[in-house]
Amino acid sequence: MWLKTLYFALLFLSLGQIAQRAYAQPQVEKWGRFELTLKGPESGNPFNDVLLAAEFSKGAEKVKVAGFYDGQGVYKVRFMPGSLGEWQYRTVSNTKSLNGKTGKFECIVPSADNHGPVQVADTYHFKYADGTRYYPFGTTAYAWTHQPEGLEELTLTTLKSAPFNKIRMCVFPKYYANVENEPRYYPFEKKDSTATPTGRVKFTWDFSRFNPAFFEHLEKRIDDLNKLGIEADVIIFHPYDKGRWGFDSLGKENDLNYIHYLTARLSSFRNVWWSMANEFDYIKTKPREVWDVYSKAVVAADPYHHLNSIHNGSVYYDNWKPEFSHVSIQNGSAVDGFGKAVLLKDVFFKPMLYDEVCYEGDLPQRWGHLSGEEMTEAFWQGTIAGTYVTHGETYKNPGDTIFWAKGGRLVGKSPARIGFLRKIMENAPGPLELADPWKDNCTATANSSYYLIYLGKDMKPEWELSLPNKAGPAPGKKFRIELIDTWDMTITVLPEVFETQRADGYRIFDKNRKSIRLPMKPYLAIRLTEI
Amino acid sequence: MWLKTLYFALLFLSLGQIAQRAYAQPQVEKWGRFELTLKGPESGNPFNDVLLAAEFSKGAEKVKVAGFYDGQGVYKVRFMPGSLGEWQYRTVSNTKSLNGKTGKFECIVPSADNHGPVQVADTYHFKYADGTRYYPFGTTAYAWTHQPEGLEELTLTTLKSAPFNKIRMCVFPKYYANVENEPRYYPFEKKDSTATPTGRVKFTWDFSRFNPAFFEHLEKRIDDLNKLGIEADVIIFHPYDKGRWGFDSLGKENDLNYIHYLTARLSSFRNVWWSMANEFDYIKTKPREVWDVYSKAVVAADPYHHLNSIHNGSVYYDNWKPEFSHVSIQNGSAVDGFGKAVLLKDVFFKPMLYDEVCYEGDLPQRWGHLSGEEMTEAFWQGTIAGTYVTHGETYKNPGDTIFWAKGGRLVGKSPARIGFLRKIMENAPGPLELADPWKDNCTATANSSYYLIYLGKDMKPEWELSLPNKAGPAPGKKFRIELIDTWDMTITVLPEVFETQRADGYRIFDKNRKSIRLPMKPYLAIRLTEI
Missing domain, CATH: 2.60.40.3950 (Immunoglobulin-like)
Incomplete structure (x- = not known):
């Protein structure tokens, strides 16, 4: 990836003159998504062989973004404009048919419900880019985008009337108790499949080829969330694989290629937050040192500096590192009584999100059996300490899915109370x-x-x-x-x-x-x- | 100071051959103090003009230490040997009469109560250099070395039968409620004094000249503590001056000269810990950035890597920085109930010392009116969480001093209970x-x-x-x-x-x-x- 970066830097310096016109949307609203579609080579391995990027400029403002191969000879470059007026662009590529494409579009006033991406404000808090306050009231549905169509739609219906404005969700499918189904799409191209003695199909993958349909689906769901005013806290890596697909064990080069591809596709989505990992320390295939490399890679590849964090299991990461915009902590005990949430908040000089504090539900595991009262109490304890708490629900009802795992319906008692608190916060003169x-x-x-x-x-x-x-x-x-x-x-x-x-x-x-x-x-x- | 370091490095490279013999103790016990005394120039400003250092070596082991001017034409080089056998040394100086002095001494087996300096062990805990466990049970007497002789001796008598094996103490005198007397010694040479309208004497100082008598006295007291098995948590800077002497406002160059002089004198004391500051954030004359420079300067100047920390007022410093061996936290609320001390402990991967948790006493201020029960509770809460808590006493009895300020007698109820806990810890098979x-x-x-x-x-x-x-x-x-x-x-x-x-x-x-x-x-x- 670093070689690619260097390569692009050189391209930008040397190829300024070779220019061909290309077409895309003529108007895009501020913090909306401009998308340039180009035709290019299908042969070889375009994911590896073809380098594509573009520079967008408006007067002195210049933003360099990576493009990506979207399959079937289609290449795309996406861009989220952050200021009004006429933007111009020029592509650079090592492939002649993709290089030197130029064009322009007009960035127009955003629509009423478009406040831009969420950013850190006042050290410990957040605002949308347009200055509107944003108080995170998040929930969790790790594998909701890996479910049958109807269930995913039900999740969206649930979220429409739920009080949550952020959701933690995994890019890769999850294999764990209560989430054992095969996903509809896989992130990589299948090489082969064999039936295992247990009757399950075991796939082998070409990790050098992404599956564009997987990402297109993910993007649709992120856009669906955006329409509901919900930030997508996109979990890049997680440990819930256990040899089922091997997506937790790609190796460093494939991990970095995946980061490059994911950020090229998603950075222009204004409601994306990066979560480097869920329970990073439980991903035994990735040593602690590598998270430094991966988090720097994400920050380097995202020209918009979306919020970025890393979530822990039982051992914290070094949340003070500058790659992290905020602290994403798993620790229910920090919000289970008075005077605790503030102790960690004071350490980092960043917004503090308690992104896993156990879940409202009735699982036998202690992390999955909070009462509605306990979940609500956690929100209040976090809120009065100037921190933010994330919800999750783990009721296991016959015939129902578990919202925390697959999405579906919410049946718990805390969401209404969390909505009540959210209204109180949004009526307050500022963060607490x-x-x-x-x-x-x-x-x-x-x-x-x-x-x-x-x-x-x-x-x-x-x-x-x-x-x-x-x-x-x-x-x-x-x-x-x-x-x-x-x-x-x-x-x-x-x-x-x-x-x-x-x-x-x-x-x-x-x-x-x-x-x-x-x-x-x-x-x-x-x-x-x-x- | 960095120029000095460079200068010495060059001296060591070039002046190897010019050697003259000098004499000091023939035998020093391991972790004891070797001291070489030399005569040199008295004219000019020897503190500034004369550079003196020495290299001590034993086979492949080599330690470079700074010397210092001790007044009246006397120069000293001190060294704490960390291994048995014959050590050789050679001085380097920009002054001919101090340069190239060589000699040797034998490092012998330490006496029974000499376990060496305290070091970090098992990430969160401590051992003496000889492997004996050390569980810090500290107390606080910020200005005890700035009191009349009799009171200082009384403090030592008190400490002899008290349960404490560490004491937080300031190098500079303290000016604060209940500590308003002039000290016996001042760290700098007086230039002038004038009586203020309130009858107090206002001094002006030559900050380029230290007062060796001040440091000699401090050293005697640190040695007195060592005899009692007490570690001296030496506070290098503090905010309790308020224009009285100006020792909190020396400016960066003088601050660094002071660090250089202090570390040259004290690094060879095995029971010294460095505390960069008490309530660093309340020293308004020193911006946050400067603590990085100062803490690096201490670490660079101390060849033995004594424990080093920085203590906060209401805002924490960046305790994760590698200059700090452990975390020295002021926050009584972290040990006032269950499940709190561990929250901060898990962040830093270093030993956690709650070095100010309010004090047992009856001052009207809330930081000075814990009951004995509350102070004892703080110790137990910290201890079971695998952290360490520091005591202080602020009872204000007529005719008595306040131990936390000046030393003297302890009258509180917690010390006996802290001693009881210390015995339990020392009988445990290891740290908790x-x-x-x-x-x-x-x-x-x-x-x-x-x-x-x-x-x-x-x-x-x-x-x-x-x-x-x-x-x-x-x-x-x-x-x-x-x-x-x-x-x-x-x-x-x-x-x-x-x-x-x-x-x-x-x-x-x-x-x-x-x-x-x-x-x-x-x-x-x-x-x-x-x-």
């Missing part, structure tokens, strides 16, 4: 942080006129109006008090008003030291908004 | 780790024949004999059960025997599913040792 981290584990603030206090499992008959002095409001401010029932999903405006007094210590109290009565229920929260 | 991290927050193990289960604040009438399957013992093993009262400091052997059965899930139970009765007291622990 603990006001007085390490000391007050339950009071989050967006700014000095907005506080969200989560009371957790413990029930208290009353709560004394109080805020930490640190990041607290000035004296003499008045706050509306709302009692939030995070389980019953109600918000009740209380008749009392909280009037702040000057603090004489670490806390700010009401000027009359008022308390409010609480119902004897768990999972309450209090929202204080300056009047 | 959580057996089933992120899932079972209270069961630590040293190996499959030793488990230590901490029950914390909550009181339970009984406890079912049980261990996690992960890192658990084989079936059919028998364990002695001891009930530990961590507060009353008693260990009771119970009549029951725990006979392990094959696990059918995540837990191993007794073959008869036995439970043990517990007294209704908090802060109990259970020790299971294979019979």
